[in-house]
Amino acid sequence: MHTALPHHGAVAAWASARTALGCTRGRLNLGAAVDRIGAGAAQDRIALQVGPADGGDAISYGQLAERTDRIARVLRRIGVRKGDRVFVLLERGPEFHLAMLGALKAGAVVAPLFAAFGPEPLASRIRVAEGGVLITSAWLHERKVAPLRSALPELGAVLLVSGGDAAAAASGGADTLDLEGLMAEADHGPAAVAMGEDEPAWLHFTSGTTGTPKAVVHSHAAGIGIHASAREALDLRAGDRFWCTADPGWVTGTMYGVMAPLLHGATSVIEAGDFDPRRWLDTLGRAAINVWYTTPTALRMLMRAQAQDAPPLQLPALRVVASVGEPLNAEAVEWGRRVLGHAVRDTWWQTETGAIMIACTPRHASPPGAMGQPLAGLRAHVVKRLGSGALEVLDDRAEVEGELAFEAGWPGMFRAYLGDPAHYAACFCEGLYLSGDLVRRDAKRDFWFLGRADDMIKSSGHLIGAFEVERALMAHPAVAEAAAIGLPDPTVGERVKAVVALRPEVQASPALATELRAYARARLGAVMAPKEIGFAAHLPHTRSGKIMRRLVRGRELGLPAGDLSMLEEQPDDEPQ
């Protein structure tokens, strides 16, 4: 359907990725590809290193192959077949990597869930993905899953990883199983199911501006984009010690946290605890990290924790520091150069693209604060959507602002929104994938991030859909309507604020604002719930009845109202 790009074989980086992954005649199982790459290296090379080398646990490529084979067999034994979903709800730790690779080997479609989500986002994502088996920890099961199970018939068996034990499993009921125990009973030997490169491997959830969250489908071919981009944008090489700080519940945690290092025969260093500036900076040195992939929020928090006059860190092994998730400010780039010894390279991609698309690479010197340029094989354009549904491609100008678009058909491109072909089709126009991100391309062809074309909120590297936040608030009896918006924040990029219109009989008060914040946090979890609640007598609507979040945000920031011709009435109310 979208074949604007040259044949993939014509792009050297993609052809060599296919060779490395052992993808021939359209066959590829990424779980098996990791074994193949591990077998090519010494079997005792470390695949997963928990914490710094002098004290943490280590899992070799040989052990990784054996354990993930066992997980695949356990999944088959409990009835998981090709294409069935396996949800993974785990915090940072090697169990996440093992569960994902085992499920891929079994031919399952792996759906990572973010452990910080509240009950509503968890349940809605499991429903959107049409249910399946869940791998989680005893702790998360007790806290997040057990209370949902009676109302969530879509959820099948729950497998508890180590830390859970037979007793915890038994107390969870007949469908709660001890994964470790079942692995010990399972036969060993290769267990990977033969897969086609176009068969689905993952579902990653994005929270839209309207409607329920969408499940983005990626196939095993996404591994080709991950492999090629990790080499070009991150300079990742066999034997490197690689640390990706992304949470496992987000797409970066899967594609670069789990897959990129293992598809390159590198060692993935896992820092299991929560953010701690001293420990993180210590890990960079003690674990002799070569390539570090992190987020602007983490970098800004480290900058805040470091004294202004602190001497540069001695990190002789470090070669690349890269960042993803939200725009990287020039100060953070420079802080990297001064303190870590390397200017931080920005990278841009999104769940739908499957892998890094634009990055600052040594190939050309992008200015600090820029996203960089498209990776090899990709063709990016700046476009404007015309009212008629057509596009204007703004390529003929030296400097231009508009929506970022790519010629469709790169290997890691998403294959569907599960069960929503109309929404998928709407992402493409005239052979281009439309990203929804607004950018500027300068005269030297570097891209700069400007904002979202829609009302998605970028907070701490996570894309939060306004509608999911609003729906939770509107379930509260005092709330008539709500608009969720992102306000600029120096550390997390944007923080979520909700402006609510109350039912006529209800009075606004600070106590009610606190109650609404508590209500939203209990349902959505801390990362998605608004940090602030404001009240307004009415919210502005378009003539078709949609809330104009942009206008609500403009008012909050004191910006000019802009074009009001779409409004049903002139807004005369101000948020209190």
Added chain:
Amino acid sequence: MNRNEIRAAVLKLLARIAPEANVASLAGDVPIRRQIDLDSMDSLNVLAGLTEVFAIKVDEADYGRLQTIDDMVDYVAERRAAAKGA
């Protein structure tokens, strides 16, 4: 301000940041993030709140030391004593 008063003020601060939590039931020696749901911005707000409520300087590099309510009470008591002694 004695330790009980410091503890009460820390709980009040946590209740402000995570109003859904029943702070009276929190264990003092278990990491707060194991008991209530805080994201990175909430955690920064806890540190900023300690600075504001107790008029002490909280070094953000100490983030990792302040995992439990007991850690926070100790830290605040220590800082206040140091400030008095200075």
